[in-house]
Amino acid sequence: MKAIAINGSPRKDRGNTATILNAFTQGMKDAGAEVEVIYTKNLKPKLCTGELQCWWKTPGECYIKDDMQKVYPKLRKSDILILATPVYIPLPGEMQIFINRLCPLAVPLLETREGRTRARLRDDVKIHKILLVSTGGWWEKENLDTVVRIAKELAEDMSVEFSGAVLRPHAFLMKKKGELTEEGTVIIDEVKKAGYDFARSGELSKSMLESIRRPLIAQEELLQMYNRALESA
Numbered sequence: 001m002k003a004i005a006i007n008g009s010p011r012k013d014r015g016n017t018a019t020i021l022n023a024f025t026q027g028m029k030d031a032g033a034e035v036e037v038i039y040t041k042n043l044k045p046k047l048c049t050g051e052l053q054c055w056w057k058t059p060g061e062c063y064i065k066d067d068m069q070k071v072y073p074k075l076r077k078s079d080i081l082i083l084a085t086p087v088y089i090p091l092p093g094e095m096q097i098f099i100n101r102l103c104p105l106a107v108p109l110l111e112t113r114e115g116r117t118r119a120r121l122r123d124d125v126k127i128h129k130i131l132l133v134s135t136g137g138w139w140e141k142e143n144l145d146t147v148v149r150i151a152k153e154l155a156e157d158m159s160v161e162f163s164g165a166v167l168r169p170h171a172f173l174m175k176k177k178g179e180l181t182e183e184g185t186v187i188i189d190e191v192k193k194a195g196y197d198f199a200r201s202g203e204l205s206k207s208m209l210e211s212i213r214r215p216l217i218a219q220e221e222l223l224q225m226y227n228r229a230l231e232s233a
């Protein structure tokens with residue numbers, strides 16, 4: 001199994017998203033998968049200009065010459081696409097640009113499924129599953145719903161399976177002074193296991209995902225923590 005993971009956090013490997021994503025990809029690698037992580041911040045993808053030349057003039061090819069040209073062949077050869085992103089109401093800009101720039105991989109051979117117009121991936125693109133890793137700062141998991149919807153929509157538009165979402169609300173609480181807390185360590189072990197199992201079975205266990213996104217604190221307590229930080233800032 002070959003996977004490509006795109007981490008859209010501007011904080012790259014210092015971020016909460018990387019803490020979760022790297023554990024997940026480590027689990028995948030332990031199970032024998034080949035995984036490459038790419039940071040959109042390094043990629044600096046240029047804006048899609050909306051000409052749709054990649055659909056009509058030069059099918060499958062984006063005319064914008066930037067580092068995305070190095071990523072397209074990797075995407076074509078990957079079985080799995082992992083999108084990893086913090087919630088930024090809803091996405092960090094470069095992550096949105098990356099998603100827009102996936103257009104050349106799709107062919108506008110449209111069909112209607114459940115009342116919705118859907119394209120599909122080109123025959124030379126191996127990706128058959130998309131999954132999401134996402135972290136947020138607020139308490140409730142519903143706060144990540146918009147990002148889940150975006151990843152799901154992308155998978156449906158490309159006619160590939162959406163395998164699910166590894167979500168971690170109030171992710172920063174997994175660490176104290178830069179080190180994983182006891183509960184943070186347990187969660188990271190679960191994330192590794194989820195990655196391992198996914199590489200083996202191609203599935204994410206619902207109960208494991210629920211455990212990974214469990215509350216680490218009461219909602220009111222987290223609010224007070226934020227508000228105290230504001231007062232003492």
Ligand SMILES: Cc1cc2nc3c(=O)[nH]c(=O)nc-3n(C[C@H](O)[C@H](O)[C@H](O)COP(=O)(O)O)c2cc1C
Pocket residue numbers: 009010011012014015016017018085086087088089135136137138139143170171172
């Ligand atoms: C511009 C901006 C918008 C954000 N919006 C939200 C939000 O709507 N909901 C949320 O839970 N967290 C929000 N956050 C917090 C981040 O999603 C959260 O801290 C995340 O874990 C950061 O991941 P990173 O360290 O990998 O960048 C926002 C942060 C920034 C900088």
